[in-house]
Amino acid sequence: MTGQPMQTAFYDWHVANGGRMVDFAGWEMPIRYGTIIEEHQIIRSAAGLFDIAHMGRLWILGADAQKFLNRVVTMNVSKLKDGQVRYALVTNESGGVLDDVLVYRVEDGFLVVVNASNREKIVDWFQAHTDGFDITLEDRTQADPMFALQGPKSFEILNPLVEFDLSNLRYYRNVKTEINGVSVLLSRTGYTGEDGFEIIAAKESVLKLWEHIHSLGVPACGLGCRDTLRLEAGMPLYGHELSESIDPISAGLEFAVHFGCDFIGESALQKLSDDGPTSRRIGLSLDGRRVPREGCRIFAGDQEVGEVTSGTFSPTLERPIAMAYVASSASALGTELEIEVRNSRLQATVVELPFYKRKK
Structure with a gap:
């Protein structure tokens, strides 16, 4: 920008x-x-x-709006009923995440809500893939x-x-x-x-x-x-848990990937899903008050196995928490790991995401 x-x-x-x-x-x-x-x-x-x-609001309208979205997002948009909203990813040919988005189906078309930092990128990406589709793309971020x-x-x-x-x-x-x-x-x-x-x-x-x-x-x-x-709430943030070098399978977002729709990056993600990712997004819980931050290295014994992507002191749980990517071999719940923070190592335990669930 x-x-x-x-x-x-x-x-x-x-x-x-x-x-x-x-x-x-x-x-x-x-x-x-x-x-x-x-x-x-x-x-x-x-x-x-x-x-x-600041979030982008992109309207996809026209006779081929559904068909177009099935090509550029990872979910099966044709299954959306009027009034539904679903989480999806926009991926490149290698399966890397260009953005995570919400797709709204409304009576006269579709609304795609994108991250502020990615709005211009996603507009350009969508426009670059409109050939052969009868659609109109309206960026109404400023208007509405x-x-x-x-x-x-x-x-x-x-x-x-x-x-x-x-x-x-x-x-x-x-x-x-x-x-x-x-x-x-x-x-x-x-x-x-x-x-x-x-x-x-x-x-x-x-x-x-x-x-x-x-x-x-x-x-x-x-x-x-x-x-x-x-x-x-264990929700990924683009630029931390998601990027063009991170795929939805490693991120634990398989629920938003619907194979069989011929979306961009589908073949790469199908292979990754079949083979299994080499790293996975995990939650980590720590004792004390020292907070691991993005980029802190993670070890299993003497072996470096990953790094922190987001960390904070949880006001609700009153303890430090973090999300990270680690080698799949070190991602099992209950695994004890160490996080390097300012030249010392903090004990951390792999825990289930999300850290917090609201009462319903």
């Missing part, structure tokens, strides 16, 4: 309300308002608002901003405001409805491990909705706690 960082429709509000702004993937975004731990605990115990307008309401109290906060009864909106479903008279595309999705909703509305209306929900006593939260929340 070149030039000055872009600003979302909420930028002035963030600044006026004490948001500490940072350049994130070419956008000026709030990293926090208070402390990251306080905001993390708000999401785990109540509810908070997130500006996620997006924000999230996340946390166990999200339902009781939002349901009285929505024309649609949210008890009929299951997890990973979307609906076109109205909130306080404003037309929205509403989905029961999120990146925190909690119940919650993501809301897309026209630029001229979206701030009014944000301000109304905030006026009900719902605080705004920043990107800092989104990272600790998603890590507790």
Whole structure:
């Protein structure tokens, strides 16, 4: 990304309300308002608002929209019913991940939500593969901003405001409805491990909705706690657990790979699935308070077997946690490993992902 960082429709509000702004993937975004731990605990115990307008929103329309998406994402889009949302990967010919995305099926086409850092790359990739398909690609990232309401109290906060009864909106479903008279595309999705909703509305209306929900006593939260929340929930982050040199099989994302659709990279991933990956994404739990960070080397005895991709001190579990890639031979649950942190080694145990599961 070149030039000055872009600003979302909420930028002035963030600044006026004490948001500490940072350049994130070419956008000026709030990293926090208070402390990251306080905001993390708000999401785990109540509810908070997130500006996620920096995420890309790409509409795929036209007679061949379904056929096109079956070619460029790893899931069988033809199985999606109206109102469903599914997680998928965009992969290159060798099976490396270009991005992880959410695919929405709506009555008039498909919406693909992509990571902010990859939006331009994915637009270019999609456009490079449109030959032979009757489709239109619309990038409406700027026109229709997006924000999230996340946390166990999200339902009781939002349901009285929505024309649609949210008890009929299951997890990973979307609906076109109205909130306080404003037309929205509403989905029961999120990146925190909690119940919650993501809301897309026209630029001229979206701030009014944000301000109304905030006026009900719902605080705004920043990107800092989104990272600790998603890590507790075992969710991969592009540029850490996913990249063009990492494949979905090694990442443990086989559920999002549907063989038989002739997507780009399918043959490479089929072979990898048949042979088994040489490394795997794992969760690690540690005692004490020292936190392993990205790039820390991991050992099994004297043998180096991998490295950390993300690490934090978990506010919920009150212990250090990390995700990492290690040799498949060292990935079994319960395996004791050592992580090198500042020239000393910390004991770590391979544990099941996610680290945290919400009560349902």
